Amino acid sequence: MNHSTTRRNVLRGTAATAALAAAAARIEAAYAAPHGGGTGPNIGILLYDGYSLLDPTGPAEVLSRLPDATVTMIAEKRGAVRTDTGDVAVVAERSIAEVDRLDVLLVPGAGNRGTIGAMNNEALLRWIRRMHRHTQWTTSVCTGSIVLAAAGLLDGREATTYWASADYLQSTFNVTYLPQRYVRSGKIITAAGVSAGVDMALYLVSLIADDDTAKAIQLAVEYDPHPPFDSGNASDASPELKQRALQLLAASQI
Amino acid sequence: MNHSTTRRNVLRGTAATAALAAAAARIEAAYAAPHGGGTGPNIGILLYDGYSLLDPTGPAEVLSRLPDATVTMIAEKRGAVRTDTGDVAVVAERSIAEVDRLDVLLVPGAGNRGTIGAMNNEALLRWIRRMHRHTQWTTSVCTGSIVLAAAGLLDGREATTYWASADYLQSTFNVTYLPQRYVRSGKIITAAGVSAGVDMALYLVSLIADDDTAKAIQLAVEYDPHPPFDSGNASDASPELKQRALQLLAASQI
Numbered sequence: 063m064n065h066s067t068t069r070r071n072v073l074r075g076t077a078a079t080a081a082l083a084a085a086a087a088r089i090e091a092a093y094a095a096p097h098g099g100g101t102g103p104n105i106g107i108l109l110y111d112g113y114s115l116l117d118p119t120g121p122a123e124v125l126s127r128l129p130d131a132t133v134t135m136i137a138e139k140r141g142a143v144r145t146d147t148g149d150v151a152v153v154a155e156r157s158i159a160e161v162d163r164l165d166v167l168l169v170p171g172a173g174n175r176g177t178i179g180a181m182n183n184e185a186l187l188r189w190i191r192r193m194h195r196h197t198q199w200t201t202s203v204c205t206g207s208i209v210l211a212a213a214g215l216l217d218g219r220e221a222t223t224y225w226a227s228a229d230y231l232q233s234t235f236n237v238t239y240l241p242q243r244y245v246r247s248g249k250i251i252t253a254a255g256v257s258a259g260v261d262m263a264l265y266l267v268s269l270i271a272d273d274d275t276a277k278a279i280q281l282a283v284e285y286d287p288h289p290p291f292d293s294g295n296a297s298d299a300s301p302e303l304k305q306r307a308l309q310l311l312a313a314s315q316i
Numbered sequence: 317m318n319h320s321t322t323r324r325n326v327l328r329g330t331a332a333t334a335a336l337a338a339a340a341a342r343i344e345a346a347y348a349a350p351h352g353g354g355t356g357p358n359i360g361i362l363l364y365d366g367y368s369l370l371d372p373t374g375p376a377e378v379l380s381r382l383p384d385a386t387v388t389m390i391a392e393k394r395g396a397v398r399t400d401t402g403d404v405a406v407v408a409e410r411s412i413a414e415v416d417r418l419d420v421l422l423v424p425g426a427g428n429r430g431t432i433g434a435m436n437n438e439a440l441l442r443w444i445r446r447m448h449r450h451t452q453w454t455t456s457v458c459t460g461s462i463v464l465a466a467a468g469l470l471d472g473r474e475a476t477t478y479w480a481s482a483d484y485l486q487s488t489f490n491v492t493y494l495p496q497r498y499v500r501s502g503k504i505i506t507a508a509g510v511s512a513g514v515d516m517a518l519y520l521v522s523l524i525a526d527d528d529t530a531k532a533i534q535l536a537v538e539y540d541p542h543p544p545f546d547s548g549n550a551s552d553a554s555p556e557l558k559q560r561a562l563q564l565l566a567a568s569q570i
Contacts, residue, residue: 073480116377123370153405226327243542255538277547278560284509286548287541288497293531294540306532
């Protein structure tokens, strides 16, 4: 090992760009401040027991690159919140009681247990409704749209959700399901399942900032997707593949 | 709100498939057991200060759906480990001292500070080398390949990394950079930046299980990517866009 790491930058040009970026950040903070408080957008992501890990973390990765953005993981109580598999926990830095206003609210999806838990949690639903009154954007990923619907926010609207939950969403609420990667209805944006949150977050960046910023963030996270297979769209999937997908999900969840 | 949630399933067919899945899991555990211990693969993801959130969480989402898989977040010490932005923390459930063997090791990438920190952490590098002796697959996302290289695992190999770190990887180590989404070299698989970990994880599922399982997991996480822009490939990006991407990254990191 003959690498000298103390004097080098792993990312080409980082030293130079850091100075530029700091200057740019000061300028943006001074002039733009479109999201209140003189800084960038205040983005809150709601965690609840049994969420799917990528639902909050994919958008968080993208949205955290917005100039001066603050991304806060929020839950009913502060502390570690476990995913649907029970294996992984992300820390909620704030409780819902500590958060009065958000520029952007994101509600992730969950497995069956987690989604139903959130739908039946009146304290969470009340907080979602309260945040929504003042948000610039209220968003969801996967079955998070079902939680938004349970909070009464999607009445009469078009929305998307996890492919296997589309019938449930339409039959339970006054919502028109659209099989799209994300759906905007007024200031509400719903994304399809799990990984669709990344696409939605880039769209959201283009709305909050501009297309050039969204394109730069896409490059920053090297989002040039090339999955080894082309099996992610439920409308092209065989009944057997759908069944196998739901089996694997169910078996992985606690 | 007239939804009745206690008797319904949000995901169509979940109740039926759960029983099937449990039976299938028992059969697989009894017959297959290719990864030791009579259960599925033991997958460890190394967290270290300053990692990029999506690097570990994207693959964790995918790999956690492998039948009977255990995904464990591991760090030098147990507890919350913060990302490059400082906003978000994932819990390390085990310390490196508590983990002797892994079927799959995944090393995520980080910003400049985090990557250099990991490269200079001899305890981490020793542990990576020790795990690698017995892994079935040793993998990385983004600048995680630079950490693998610092541990001496990539000598004379082909690998990929974050686009802005390719020159550093090649000039510092005896490694040939390939501008691919992921690169396999023996039992080592390196992925490109951040979001490439999701593509790599699906490929890894196809190697550990089979193509049909990978396709089903891709559907399970609805990975049918449709970003609103097509700017994620550095080889197509203008110098201005690259500069802007690195500015946004640097400004978001602590």
